[in-house]
Amino acid sequence: MSLPDTLANGFLPPGGHVARLDDRIGRFGAVTPRRVVLADRLPAWLRLAQASQQWRRAVLFGRFVPDASFPRDLEVFRLMHAGCDQAFQLG
Numbered sequence: 001m002s003l004p005d006t007l008a009n010g011f012l013p014p015g016g017h018v019a020r021l022d023d024r025i026g027r028f029g030a031v032t033p034r035r036v037v038l039a040d041r042l043p044a045w046l047r048l049a050q051a052s053q054q055w056r057r058a059v060l061f062g063r064f065v066p067d068a069s070f071p072r073d074l075e076v077f078r079l080m081h082a083g084c085d086q087a088f089q090l091g
Contacts, residue, residue, distance in 0.1 A: 003027050010066040016059075021046065028064055038064060038074045045076070054084035 003019050006012055019027075021043065029039020042060075049055040055078060062075030 006066065010068065012065060024060060028060075032069050034070045035064070038071060041074060042076075045074075049078055052080075052084075054080045056081055 003017050003023060004013055025039045025042065029035050029042070046058060049058065057079040059077040059079070060075070061077065062073065063071040064074050
């Protein structure tokens with residue numbers, strides 16, 4: 001799915017927007033050198049999350065998503081499978 005256009009305020013329209021990782025990086029990670037640095041980190045971070053085999057979904061949000069030219073960080077909420085905390089306690 002493609003992402004909708006940003007509003008006049010630089011944000012995406014309200015609601016959840018499902019998109020592939022390469023679509024997200026192409027949209028938000030190629031505009032400025034700072035965004036390129038942050039976007040380059042995202043695939044490796046997501047691979048680490050997937051390696052846990054407890055990862056269900058990642059939500060990208062914060063200042064990286066709107067059209068800010070210099071986002072200070074990359075905020076990702078990671079949704080884990082039910083019971084993942086027990087798997088780590090038993091290990």
